[in-house]
Amino acid sequence: MQCVEREFLPVILGADITAYSLARSFHEAYGVKSLVLSMAKGGYIANSDIIENRVFPGLEKKEVLLERLLEVGREFEGKKQLIVLGCGDWYVRALIESKDVLKPYYIVPYIDEALLNRIVLKDKFYEIFEELGLDYPKTYVYECGKENDLRFDFDYPVIAKPANSAKYHYAKFPGKRKVFSFDDEASLREMLANLEQSSYDYKFLIQDKIPGDDTYMHVLTCYCDQNSKVRFAALGHTLLEDHTPTAIGNPVAIINEVNPDIVAAATKFLEHIGYVGFANFDIKYDRRDGKYKFFEINVRLGRSNFYITGSGFNAVQWIVDDYIYHKLPDYTVADNVHLYTVVPKGVITKYVSDPELKAQAKALYKAGKVSSPLFYKADKNLKHRFYAAAALLNQYRKFKKYY
Numbered sequence: 001m002q003c004v005e006r007e008f009l010p011v012i013l014g015a016d017i018t019a020y021s022l023a024r025s026f027h028e029a030y031g032v033k034s035l036v037l038s039m040a041k042g043g044y045i046a047n048s049d050i051i052e053n054r055v056f057p058g059l060e061k062k063e064v065l066l067e068r069l070l071e072v073g074r075e076f077e078g079k080k081q082l083i084v085l086g087c088g089d090w091y092v093r094a095l096i097e098s099k100d101v102l103k104p105y106y107i108v109p110y111i112d113e114a115l116l117n118r119i120v121l122k123d124k125f126y127e128i129f130e131e132l133g134l135d136y137p138k139t140y141v142y143e144c145g146k147e148n149d150l151r152f153d154f155d156y157p158v159i160a161k162p163a164n165s166a167k168y169h170y171a172k173f174p175g176k177r178k179v180f181s182f183d184d185e186a187s188l189r190e191m192l193a194n195l196e197q198s199s200y201d202y203k204f205l206i207q208d209k210i211p212g213d214d215t216y217m218h219v220l221t222c223y224c225d226q227n228s229k230v231r232f233a234a235l236g237h238t239l240l241e242d243h244t245p246t247a248i249g250n251p252v253a254i255i256n257e258v259n260p261d262i263v264a265a266a267t268k269f270l271e272h273i274g275y276v277g278f279a280n281f282d283i284k285y286d287r288r289d290g291k292y293k294f295f296e297i298n299v300r301l302g303r304s305n306f307y308i309t310g311s312g313f314n315a316v317q318w319i320v321d322d323y324i325y326h327k328l329p330d331y332t333v334a335d336n337v338h339l340y341t342v343v344p345k346g347v348i349t350k351y352v353s354d355p356e357l358k359a360q361a362k363a364l365y366k367a368g369k370v371s372s373p374l375f376y377k378a379d380k381n382l383k384h385r386f387y388a389a390a391a392l393l394n395q396y397r398k399f400k401k402y403y
Helices: 017-030 062-076 089-097 113-119 122-132 165-169 185-196 260-273 316-323 345-351 355-367 382-402
Strands: 008-013 034-038 051-055 081-086 139-143 158-162 180-182 203-208 217-224 230-241 251-257 277-286 291-298 339-341
Touching: 008 017, 008 062, 017 034, 017 051, 017 316, 034 062, 062 081, 062 089, 081 089, 081 316, 089 113, 113 122, 113 260, 122 139, 122 203, 122 260, 122 291, 158 165, 158 185, 180 185, 185 203, 217 251, 217 260, 217 316, 230 260, 230 316, 230 345, 230 355, 251 355, 260 277, 260 291, 277 316, 339 355, 345 355, 345 382
Parallel strands: 008 034, 008 081, 034 051
Antiparallel strands: 139 203, 158 180, 158 203, 217 230, 217 277, 230 251, 251 339, 277 291
């Protein structure tokens, strides 16, 4: 398979399905082969006709990452415009913190560090939502190291999670989890007592637990141009989420839909704070009051970003049109009904609880309006195809064990 030479080259950091999805999107739109830098050979990206994979041990260290990125930058200096994208929060933070060093060689299509530090703190994120009159779960802010009465205007069960994920990453205490669910005050206090003995010294959020299974979740992706205007929005209705402990909460099946009210709320927030680049929101429908509650923002394209490209609106074109060709199309909403999935049809028909969504998924299969990022006709590498098929079939085992 031949790839096309362009004036730009995507440089993608990571080795998971996010990296492959981005590389596929670039190839679909422009025919280019992406350069993917990873810490080890990953099954998604190591054997692919659309990817050049360079493996650099120690890439999780910021100084090593910068050294390798600068090496690549000097290699292509004067030859290509390099667009660098991170497939994980740590990579994106490292890129944002290093913008000044990377700018001579790279386009870094992310917000600046000051804004990042403001909105990744979940308590600050909710404060802005409160200021703008937007919907989010009822929240009590627990302050570590201080007296807290644990009195809030909602009932158990509750969700508890750190307001500062970066600090929480280094905390060690018995029973640590990414997100907690508690049915009573005693179990909540036990966790908080253990937390207080750890290195974590910021705030912990206790929230009203919104009822409903995976089908109550939605994912919204927006693109803001360099003048902080929202130019694109794609809303997805989640059918199923991943339930394995290391990937819990990641959508594995999504149907695109349109909801102007949700998009308007996100637009109000993004343009108020002066956002730039892609933003990804987790949202849950609350059947008790009929409102859609925003949980948090991710400052990058998410793991399931191919739900955008698969529906006919290639996600990476917004970056290329903005930064390379300086000509964005008119404001666009992804309005094609389409099924994105990384699980087999049998998993969807067995585990999706909502009969209407299940029927809609079956109808989309019948109409051929289904995409899975790993199965790309232009990528003829047999090892990649074998790995993609094995990963798909493995979902039966994973859902049987963890769902």
